[in-house]
Amino acid sequence: MALRLDSANSEIETLFQLAGDLQGKSVLEVGCGDGRLTWGYGHRPALVYAVDPNEVKIAAAKRTLPPQWYGRVQFAAQSLEQYYAAAIQTPTRYDIAIFSWSL
Amino acid sequence: MVHALKQIRDLLKPGGLLIDIHPSGEPPPIHVHLDGQAICVGWVKEENEFISYFQTDDALAQACQNGWFTRQSHTRFAFTTAADTIQELYEYLSQNWEDMIIEPQIISRAEDLLRSSQPEKEVQVREWIKMTCLQKPAKE
Numbered sequence: 001m002a003l004r005l006d007s008a009n010s011e012i013e014t015l016f017q018l019a020g021d022l023q024g025k026s027v028l029e030v031g032c033g034d035g036r037l038t039w040g041y042g043h044r045p046a047l048v049y050a051v052d053p054n055e056v057k058i059a060a061a062k063r064t065l066p067p068q069w070y071g072r073v074q075f076a077a078q079s080l081e082q083y084y085a086a087a088i089q090t091p092t093r094y095d096i097a098i099f100s101w102s103l
Numbered sequence: 104m105v106h107a108l109k110q111i112r113d114l115l116k117p118g119g120l121l122i123d124i125h126p127s128g129e130p131p132p133i134h135v136h137l138d139g140q141a142i143c144v145g146w147v148k149e150e151n152e153f154i155s156y157f158q159t160d161d162a163l164a165q166a167c168q169n170g171w172f173t174r175q176s177h178t179r180f181a182f183t184t185a186a187d188t189i190q191e192l193y194e195y196l197s198q199n200w201e202d203m204i205i206e207p208q209i210i211s212r213a214e215d216l217l218r219s220s221q222p223e224k225e226v227q228v229r230e231w232i233k234m235t236c237l238q239k240p241a242k243e
Binding site: 003004005006007008010011013014015017018019028030037080081084087088092093094095096097098099100101103 | 104107108110111113114115116119120121122123124125126159162163175176177178180181182183184185186191192195225232234235236
């Protein structure tokens with residue numbers, strides 16, 4: 001049997017308790033890794049942009065991304081610093097930012 | 104860390120929320136579960152990483168003192184990582200947790216227990232994780 005991470009869904013339930021149900025929101029996730037946390041909430045926001053400097057993990061996240069989430073949920077191999085340098089020049093701003101075990 | 108919080112603040116809408124998730128720093132216990140009974144076989148140690156967890160707490164407090172955010176709520180939850188064998192658990196943790204240490208005697212103790220003929224058995228690490236919600240002011 002495979003490794004089991006947070007089988008009680010404690011992390012995602014706690015996220016919804018503190019941040020609300022994320023329905024229709026725009027979310028920036030920093031330190032997304034292979035998408036472990038993203039899979040738990042990604043069906044709800046209008047937009048998710050998830051970054052992590054680890055290219056291998058981001059590649060895994062992109063492979064696992066459900067087709068019905070394409071365009072709405074994006075992963076990028078970037079540090080926060082790199083993303084900030086580009087994003088601050090644009091009008092894009094988020095409703096919610098998540099530091100996922102990464103601050 | 105404080106610099107990263109300033110950047111996140113800039114990328115949030117007015118009134119936007121920041122959620123921070125990080126380990127509490129308490130040593131995570133390792134349990135072997137046999138048919139519903141939990142037996143503690145030891146704890147995961149960290150060389151230095153626990154220091155960064157306290158630095159994260161300080162950075163969040165500093166960001167609030169700077170007026171960048173107000174703290175809305177905080178809580179903690181238990182995050183469990185479970186496997187059928189201690190080898191599988193150790194391999195996963197060593198790939199994903201940079202400076203974690205599990206002493207050899209803990210591994211032996213877990214292996215001995217998992218040799219049990221009981222059908223329902225697993226080994227589990229339980230970490231206490233802090234989650235904090237900060238809010239950017241609605242008006243600058």
